[in-house]
Amino acid sequence: MPGRWTLAGALCVALLAVAGCGIPDNTEVQVDGSGPAVEAGASSFRGDEPPTRTAAGTDREAFVRNFLSAAAGEPDRAYARVKKFIAPENKSRLQEKQGSEIAVNVVRLTEDPAITANRNGLFSVKLRVQQIGLLRSNGVLAPPVATETEYKFTLRGAVSPGQAGTEEAGLFVTDPPNVLLLSDQALRQYYQTRPVYFWNSNQRRLVADQRYLPLAVPDERRVNEVVKWLIAGPSEWLRPAARPLPDRTALINNAIEADGRWEVTLELPGDDNRELGKIGIQLAWSLPELSGQLQLTTRNQSRVEIPSLKQHRLAHPLYPIDDEPQRFTVYDGAVHALTFPGEASGVVPLVPAANHDVVSAGLSRVGDRILAALVVTAPGGRQRLAVGYGADPVQAVDPGTQTFRGIGRPVWLRPLDPGQPYGLVVADGRLYRFDDRARMVPVSLTVVGSVTAVASSLDGQRLALVVGGRLYLAAVNLDGGLVSVGPARAVATSLTDLSAVDWAAENTLVVAGTAGRSAVYEVSIDGALETPLVADVGARVTHLAAYPTNPVVPLPSALIMYEANAVAYRYPSPDAIRREQVLAVTPPPTGVRPDSPTAPFFLF
Template identity: 55%
Template sequence: MRRRLLAALLGGALLTAGLTGCGIPANSDVQVDGAGPAAGAGSTNGGGSQPVTQAATDDPKEFVRNYLAAAAGEREQADYRVKQFIAPEAKSRLRKKQSSEIALTVVRLRESPEARSNSDGSYDVTVRVQQVGVLRADGWLAPPAAPETEYRFKLRPAGSGQPGLVLTDLPNVLLLSDEALHSYYVEHTIYFWNSDQTQLVPDQRYLPSAVPAERRVTEVVKWLAGGPSDWLAQGVTRLPDGTAPINNATGSDERWEINLAMPGANEPRLARLATQLAWSLSELSGQLDLKIQNQNRLTVDLKQERLDNPAYPTIGSPERYSLYDGAIHPLSFAGESSGTVPVAAAANKGIVSAALSRSQHDILAALVVTRADRKQRLMVGSGPDQVTTFNGTGWYASVGRPTWLRSLDPQHRYGLVVVDKRLYRFDDLAGLKLIPLPGPVTAVAASLDGHRIALIVDGALYVAAVSLDGGVVSVGQPRRLVTRLTGLTAVDWYAENQLVFAGSELRSEGRPERSIYQTTVDGALDTPLKRDVGAPVTHLAAYPAHLAAYPGGPAGGLPTGSYMYEANRVAYRNNPPDTIKRDQVLDVAPPAAGAKASNPTVPFFLY
């Protein structure tokens, strides 16, 4: 269900990514508003298609675009496909590597390639790029390694009666455009247990879309045995050292067999591995026979395993709220359920930001309140239906929007908040503990699994792993994500492996513009959701689009890919795109005669 839902939702988003991946057309002012997240685990972006493997075109720009897709697909054939584009005298420029060593430099074209024709019939083509990352053989998109902002190519006619063009001079690196990444690869999520093995944590990988199902099973097992992506490692647990597939997985849609070497494979460890495999192979159903050193040890019904062991905490139906005159109020939209205010009236005043979260049978509330001198403090509390008792921090110059770290352990109720441009952990007693990070921090948002966060540090977007060992919250080395936007002001989680964020972009006509974008957790996707916002986005909140597709997720509720934001003290929603009006705010008194009504501000979700 999850695969079908996300694949259907993302057709439009991927088309948009394809149209915008090579720069913003100079004559286009189209706004893409409300697109869903990119393809989820197990869904196919490219429908099994393969990149162009020959260069029969006389258009030098098209030729280079095709070349930037040639390395896509299975690694064993990457070198062969690329060399079909290269003149015989230039093929030595690319050193042949083993498929396990091949790493593809993924780039985003800032604009259309520039081509110049020469008197001898050759062409010089320049491609200006943004470095996105390095796609490794294990499917992980590592951070960028190259400094180049442009690449130059020289082309000539193929000659000898052959149509098209060939490369005579080219960069000595295997390049892959982000368009080709999304066209010819599957975004596939695998899962690792957190440090105390109570929660699964997603890790995004890429697999050529043409790879058949049985090969996908084998690759997923290799990925799990190889360990998590580097940036995620601090927040998760690896499989035991020495774990490795003995041979390829076998089977069909109804019965699969995996044979592993796995030291210390006792029953609890195998049970955890079964859950890990069921979610990492979430597009498959049927039975999985798990063998250790050729011995049958466990048979798993993949679908039932996912039902019995949800990837995320069970949550209720989502509800929308906003602030109105410094107090929390429910929002009411047609077709959506509205809740009651889960904060006692005595505490529901002077609020400038808030985060509400469900934790088993309790509501967790973190409120940022202000006083006459504009100093701010964080107030934290919890309760079964309505939070009546709060604990407070000291007063500070500024306190950002707080975020709760969701956990299956009711004893570990922690969140993160930015105070005076530094990141702090808070607990349900409002105790603050500094988490040192380089650079000024202006925003933080936590994923639903509670072990990954997004940060805005010095105006740039980062992700980091979070560990909760023994109740001690620590944050791993942040990874910077590449995006077209600069001067970022707000961020939230848009889906399991998706972020929505706001900042400034320089349009092709040289005009800066405030925009809202979405990206993947590795920065590979960079798709505009809303352009020309008109003012800096000061608040941004999203409802993760993948929740309803999971066992335990809410039925119905909000449209997929819902987010709300505030700009210039006006609140907006994206489904449908519109301002949030006063008459959509519940339980507010009408303004006095002749008085101007206030605007709803700081919209957010409770789920």
């Protein structure tokens, strides 16, 4: 394959040969030994606190937006910050919760706050919102509990109408909602998104879980917070695919840092050095800003030394991926490579005899082998799935026996065991599992509706789904050669009538839907953070593919391609992909308009 491999990629290929595409059991740590101290990387996060009550002066809309930021920061002080915005005579209306019960309702304003003046000198505020989720004290943004689409409250000035005397300047809320509210904009501004990593069920691959860390948390406490998150376990929706730490694991005292060396002491049942080594890999990836030495010990003095967290990450890469994703498309019924300036072009990993009658395709690289899934035409205007697996180029594909009215883009679940590859595909509104012999089996979901699209994360343990025009997440368990999908979590987004989805990063999706017009957005997996990419596609997006950014092979941004109205595009260019950018095709006769490339995808 042409292109340059990173050290991480080369190491991963070596691991593929011996460990079936997972992170190896024998970690390169020193047990009961020590290594040279390497200075930890210093990362100064902004210690931003939300604005105070008086920061907006008499600007009512600014005050309301600041009120929706007040809960941001360390959870144990959230109520105190919010109550400063509430009139003294009404503070008791906001009932406080303590400890792990503290949770913040994250909402997205669907329109600007409506503020109207009343005859009594007060101001009525009406907020129309979309409920995003419940931000818990452990940094998890859980699914929303509240169902309100509207909140109403009242503002007064510093002096209550009809009362003499003076109070502090500014405005007050007189009748607050009895919940902590936080806008999605405040979440973006005052928190840092951080992935933490849990082992999958057989401890051969790490699975990313998203957390939110307040920027106000001091740098020296970051290690403590991450260790506590790991001890608390994965998010609820991820648990079918992710393994928590052993029961009764606890942090003893606080993590200590001295001269670039971090020391973490745990209560670990069994004092198993292998388990301690596994936790070391989790911490190395969950603390990417640290590059120095980490020492893990237990109460009984079992010890694991990691001389360099940076080198430890290189030695235990998260994903078996290459550093040069290659673009492909379907043109004139066959898979072809695409070429663009500044990018490496690939060679189609299929022999011509296996590359015909193609509607769409999903290809994946596993070491020196190729997984190929082709949606091909069948008699009667129907479609079927053809699958091949072998050395590059794949010599033949096995045509399936089942035919359907329509089949979506097939995706491979990157296998832990290359001998048992599985993929997922949507056919006639249902989700199916397929194997390397094109056998298709329906997959049960916990949500009802027509399935439009499915996409798999790089770890192969998390799915994004479009069901009934809405976005969902689900964990995948691959134990025993089976593919079972856990309970689906709905993801709130301002887009409606969704049609396509793929993974833009570890914890970010790229989604196509409607926002007044057909659009493509980048959306965090919990729905809280949205970024419009293409505001007006011009037609419904029917096909979407991305190469996700990741910490193994970092890219400035996700590489994205999509199809609308049978025309393919390469984001961010507004221009369609042209026939001249498709390799190895014969120009049409003079006067004949060339076909448009369709169904673009990436090979990696």
